[in-house]
Amino acid sequence: MIKTKDISAEEKILNAAEHIFENKGLSGARMQEIADEAKINKSLLHYYYRSKQLLFEAVFKKAFNKLAPQINVVLNSDQSICDKIINFSNNYTSFMLKHPYLPNFILQELNRNPDFVTELISVDNFPNIKNFKIQIEKAISEGKIRQIKAEQLFINILALNIFPFIAAPLIKGFVEASDKEYKIILEKRKTEVADFIIKSIKL
Amino acid sequence: MIKTKDISAEEKILNAAEHIFENKGLSGARMQEIADEAKINKSLLHYYYRSKQLLFEAVFKKAFNKLAPQINVVLNSDQSICDKIINFSNNYTSFMLKHPYLPNFILQELNRNPDFVTELISVDNFPNIKNFKIQIEKAISEGKIRQIKAEQLFINILALNIFPFIAAPLIKGFVEASDKEYKIILEKRKTEVADFIIKSIKL
DNA sequence: ATATTTGCTGACCATTTGGTTAAACCATCT
DNA sequence: AGATGGTTTAACCAAATGGTCAGCAAATAT
Structure with a gap:
C-alpha cells in the first residue's frame, strides 16, 4: 500500500x-x-x-541524476581498477533490475536530441574520464594490467553492463528466454561481467 | 546527384x-x-x-532485415568461434558506421512494443542461439576456450559491438570526444573488441 | 471575521494530425 | 478518339492534443 x-x-x-x-x-x-x-x-x-517540455526536462534530469553517480564510481572513486569493475558490475545490475526502464529512456532521448548532452555537461558533476585515464595508464606502466586505452576499457565496462537492459526484448527472443529466465541470466551477470573483463585485461 | x-x-x-x-x-x-x-x-x-502504423511496420521490417543476417553470421555460420568474433566485430562496426541510426531505432521501438518480437520470431530466419550453443559447448569440452555460458558470451559480443552506437552521444560527453574523434575510437574497435573478447575466453 | 494568497478544477480554444474523398491526370489498350 | 485503370492531388474532416483562463476551495495572513 x-x-x-x-x-x-x-x-x-x-x-x-x-x-x-x-x-x-x-x-x-x-x-x-x-x-x-x-x-x-x-x-x-x-x-x-x-509545459510538456519543462515537465519532461524535470523527469529527465531526475533520471540522469540517478545514473550519473553510478558512472562516477568507476570514473572518480579511489578504488582499485579491479574493485571498480567488480563493484560496478554488481551494483549497477542490482540497481537496474529495479529500474530497467532507465537506461533506455536516457539513451533514447539523448539520441533524439544530442544537444541535450551539452546542457548536462555544464551542470553538477557530469562524469568525466580524466581521472580514470590517469589510473589506467598508471596501472599499465606498473604492469598490473595489459596495454589498453582507457576510453576503450570504459566503453567496454559500460557496454557489458548496460546493453543487456536496453536490448532485453531482442535478446530474450534470440535466446528464447522468458522474463523469469532472462532475469536469472542478468543476475548471473553481476559477477560474470566483472570476471569477463578482468580475465581480458590481466597480464 | x-x-x-x-x-x-x-x-x-x-x-x-x-x-x-x-x-x-x-x-x-x-x-x-x-x-x-x-x-x-x-x-x-x-x-x-x-496507415501510419503500416508504413512504420514496413520501415521497421526493412531495418530489421538489414540487421538479422549480421547476427546470424555469429549464430548460424560454419566459421570457428574466433573467426566469428573477429569477423563480426569488424563487419558489424563497418556496417554501422554507415547506418548509425539503425540499432537505436530497432531497440527503441522493440522496447516500446515488446510484443513485436513475437511477430518477428515467427517469420523469416529469426536469429536463434541453438547452434551457437552447441558450438560453444563443443569448444569448451575440446579445451579450446574456457568455461562460459553461450548466452553470456553472445550477449557480450552484441553488447561490445552495438552499445557504442546506441550510447554515442553520452559516451562522447564522458570522454570529451568530437564527432571525428569518436569515429576514430569506433574504427579502432573493429579489432579492439575482438581482441578483448578472445583474450577473455582463451585458456 | 475578513482579506489575500495559494492550490486546484471544469470548460474552453487553436492547432495539429491521421485519415478520407472526389476529382484530375496520364499512360495504355481498343 | 475514347474507354479504362492505375496514380496523384487539393480540399476537407473528426478527433486528439497542448495549453489557457476564470473561478472555486482551502489555507494563511491581517
Whole structure:
C-alpha cells in the first residue's frame, strides 16, 4: 500500500510523468495520460510545470541524476581498477533490475536530441574520464594490467553492463528466454561481467 | 546527384519514411513531414501504405532485415568461434558506421512494443542461439576456450559491438570526444573488441 | 471575521494530425 | 478518339492534443 495522501500534488505529477515518459518517450506521452495517472486535473500539470517540455526536462534530469553517480564510481572513486569493475558490475545490475526502464529512456532521448548532452555537461558533476585515464595508464606502466586505452576499457565496462537492459526484448527472443529466465541470466551477470573483463585485461 | 526521377513513388515514400522514423520514432514522426521529404502529396502515403502504423511496420521490417543476417553470421555460420568474433566485430562496426541510426531505432521501438518480437520470431530466419550453443559447448569440452555460458558470451559480443552506437552521444560527453574523434575510437574497435573478447575466453 | 494568497478544477480554444474523398491526370489498350 | 485503370492531388474532416483562463476551495495572513 502506497500512501498517496501525504505526498504533494507536485510530487504525484512528477512520479506519474516519470512512469509515462519512460514508457512512451517525450513525443509518445500525453499530458492527459499523465494527469490521469497522477489522479489530478490536467491543468495542474501546467500550473506546476508550465509545459510538456519543462515537465519532461524535470523527469529527465531526475533520471540522469540517478545514473550519473553510478558512472562516477568507476570514473572518480579511489578504488582499485579491479574493485571498480567488480563493484560496478554488481551494483549497477542490482540497481537496474529495479529500474530497467532507465537506461533506455536516457539513451533514447539523448539520441533524439544530442544537444541535450551539452546542457548536462555544464551542470553538477557530469562524469568525466580524466581521472580514470590517469589510473589506467598508471596501472599499465606498473604492469598490473595489459596495454589498453582507457576510453576503450570504459566503453567496454559500460557496454557489458548496460546493453543487456536496453536490448532485453531482442535478446530474450534470440535466446528464447522468458522474463523469469532472462532475469536469472542478468543476475548471473553481476559477477560474470566483472570476471569477463578482468580475465581480458590481466597480464 | 541522385536520380529521383526513375525511382517509384512507393520507393521514395519508404526511403523518406525510413529517414524520419529512424530519427523521430513512431510517435514523433509526422505523416506530412514524410510526404514533404518524399516530395509527394500526403494522400499518396495512405494510397500505398494505408496507415501510419503500416508504413512504420514496413520501415521497421526493412531495418530489421538489414540487421538479422549480421547476427546470424555469429549464430548460424560454419566459421570457428574466433573467426566469428573477429569477423563480426569488424563487419558489424563497418556496417554501422554507415547506418548509425539503425540499432537505436530497432531497440527503441522493440522496447516500446515488446510484443513485436513475437511477430518477428515467427517469420523469416529469426536469429536463434541453438547452434551457437552447441558450438560453444563443443569448444569448451575440446579445451579450446574456457568455461562460459553461450548466452553470456553472445550477449557480450552484441553488447561490445552495438552499445557504442546506441550510447554515442553520452559516451562522447564522458570522454570529451568530437564527432571525428569518436569515429576514430569506433574504427579502432573493429579489432579492439575482438581482441578483448578472445583474450577473455582463451585458456 | 475578513482579506489575500495559494492550490486546484471544469470548460474552453487553436492547432495539429491521421485519415478520407472526389476529382484530375496520364499512360495504355481498343 | 475514347474507354479504362492505375496514380496523384487539393480540399476537407473528426478527433486528439497542448495549453489557457476564470473561478472555486482551502489555507494563511491581517
